[in-house]
Amino acid sequence: MPQKKTIADFNKMVAEKQKIVYLTAYDYLTAKYQERAGVDMILVGDSLGMVMLGYSTTFPVTMDDMVRHCAAVRRGAPNTFVVGDMPYMSYQTSDEDAIRNAGRLIAEGGADCIKLEGAGPAICSRVRAINDAGILVMGHIGLTPQFAGQLGGYKAQGRSGDTALKLVRQAKVVEDAGACSILVEGVPAVVGKEITSRAGIPILGIGAGSQTHGQLLIYADMLGYYDDFTPKFVKKYADIGKQIQDAFSAYCGEVRNGAFPVDSEHAYKISEEEAGKFLELLKKNGM
DSSP: OOOOOOHHHHHHHHHTTOOEEEEEOOSHHHHHHHHHHTOSEEEEOTTHHHHTSOOSSSTTOOHHHHHHHHHHHHHHOTTSEEEEEOOTTSSSSOHHHHHHHHHHHHHTTOOSEEEOOOOSHHHHHHHHHHHHTTOOEEEEEESOGGGHHHHTSSOOOOOSHHHHHHHHHHHHHHHHHTOSEEEEESOOHHHHHHHHHHOSSOEEEESSOSOSSEEEEOHHHHTTOOOSOOOTTOOOSOOHHHHHHHHHHHHHHHHHHTOSOOHHHHSOOOOHHHHHHHHHHHHHTTO
16 A cells, blocks of 8 residues: 655655646545555545535535545545645634634544635635644635636636736745645646746646646546536546446346346345245245
8 A cells, every 4th residue: 555645745746856646536436546546645625516416616515515525535545645625614704713624624534634725814814823723734826716706707817917926926925824735726837837936835736737746637527527517627538427327328228128137147046945945935824
C-alpha cells in the first residue's frame, strides 16, 4: 500500500518539480480505485451535490452530506491525502462556525485538510482561524461556484488585465492568511502560470493551464460519467457512462426475454437427493 503523503511531501514535490495528481471522489469504490491508481490527493468536493445528489448547483449541500461522503472516501483510500470541501454557509458566518465545521470534516470525516472558497477579508479571517486551530486549509480562487452570483455565473475568470491582476493578488493574501495550498479554477493559462510562479505554496489547477504545480479534475467528467455538461478544460479518458447504460440496457433485455438468469450458471446448487427430499416434504405437508 502507498504511504499517505503529507503537506511536507507536497512542498517537496513542488521543489523537485514533480506534478501533483489530484482527483475528486465522493464514495468508497471510486476512492479505492483512485488510491490503487496512485492519485496523490483526493478532493471530496461539494460538487457531489451535482454529481451524486442531482442538484443543479452546489448550494444545497450540507455539512452532514460532506462528512458522510468524506468518511466513505477515507474508508476507500486510507493511504491517500484527502481534502474535504466546506459547503455553502458552513464558514461564511463566523470564524467560530468555520472552525467547528472544519473540525467535523477532520474528526468525523477523516479528512487531512479542508478547502474553502474566496479571498475577501472575511474569508482570509476564516483561513487564519482554521489554520490557527491546527487544521490545514486549501484556498480556492478564480471560478468559485459558491460566489457564482457575484461572478455573473459559472464562467472563466481573469480574462482582462485588471481581473487577472486581482487573482494574483488574491492568491497572495490567501497564502499570507495561512493556506497550505490553493486551488485555482477556470482562469487563462497565463494567469495560472503567473500565480504559480509567485507562490510559496503548492498551486493546484482545474482549468488553469499546464503550469500549476498539479492538476485536478472531477472524476465523473474525465470518465464521461456525468454528462449534464462538460467544461472546456476536461479531457475524457473513458466513456463509462455509455458502458454503464449499455450494460443496464442489456440486463433489461435479458431479464425480459428470459435469457437471464440461467439456472445452470447463476443459481445455487442442491444435490438431486436433497432436492428429492425437499419435493417429498412439500407433498407430505400438503404444499
